[in-house]
Amino acid sequence: MSINVFPIKAFNDNYIWCLRNQTHCVVVDPGDAAPVLAYCQDNQLILSAILITHHHWDHTGGIDALLAAFPDIPVYGPQNKNIQQITHRLSDGDDIELALLGVKFSVLEVPGHTLDHIAYYGDTGLFCGDTLFSAGCGRLFEGTPDQMFHSLAKLTALPADTAVYCTHEYTMANIAFAEAVEPNNQKLTDYKNWANQQRERNNPTLPSNIEKEMAINPFLRCHSTELVTNVSHNLGATLTSEQATFAALRSWKDNF
DSSP states (O other), X not given: OOOEEEEEEETTTEEEEEEEOSSEEXXXXXXXXXXXXXXXXXXXXXXXXXXXXXXOHHHHTTHHHHHHHSTTOXXXXXXXXXXXXXXXXXXXXXXXXETXXXXXXXXXXXXXXXXXXXXXXXXXXXXXXXXXXXXXEOOOSSSOHHHHHHHXXXXXXXXXXXXXXXXXXXXXXXXXXXXXXXXXXXXXXXXXXXXXXXXXXXXXXXXXXXXXXXXXXXXXXXTOHHHHHHHHHHHTSOOOXXXXXXXXXXXXXXXX
């Protein structure tokens, strides 16, 4: 049974990822119920589960209305009791199976953007919320640079061809920063040209994949000599480790 992954657009730049077959679907981080309900109605789909990566409202705000329309479906999410609708609280290393779709996921704890953040990894790809973006990573609202550095290392250890489904269309803004940090990265230039074409047609730049991100994403390239030199120059200090480079890079991006 083939599974398709479709981006349901929400707000200004969110994607609510919808995994679907001919009859049923599962959504990831439904910040808004209305576009999900419309998509289900238009495609005659029954919502069978909800996956949550972290507690921010633009990832959870649609849960109640979806549960009103599809009562008693499971809601998977992190160990955060403030997200009261979660029925299955998950920790690092847990496995879940979405039987109606025939899809399995392993759970990765990836603190940094928030302390409760988790990601879902399976044959269909990686659903990583606001941890990894194309050409960027999540802002540190609760976690430390060191936590985010190690969370991203968990994700880059996944197979190179893993599809990366993040929640925001931030790619062009992220590329602008990446160019400032590593202007001579030819793969980044090529990616910018492709991403520009996608956005001009109003098409998503996502999903990405791990191999592509390792080549163009500055937050995954703290080993790059050019990047380290430019980040050190911006900081006005010598950087002695990849973790220190990452922390300085994240701070630079926050003020870019």
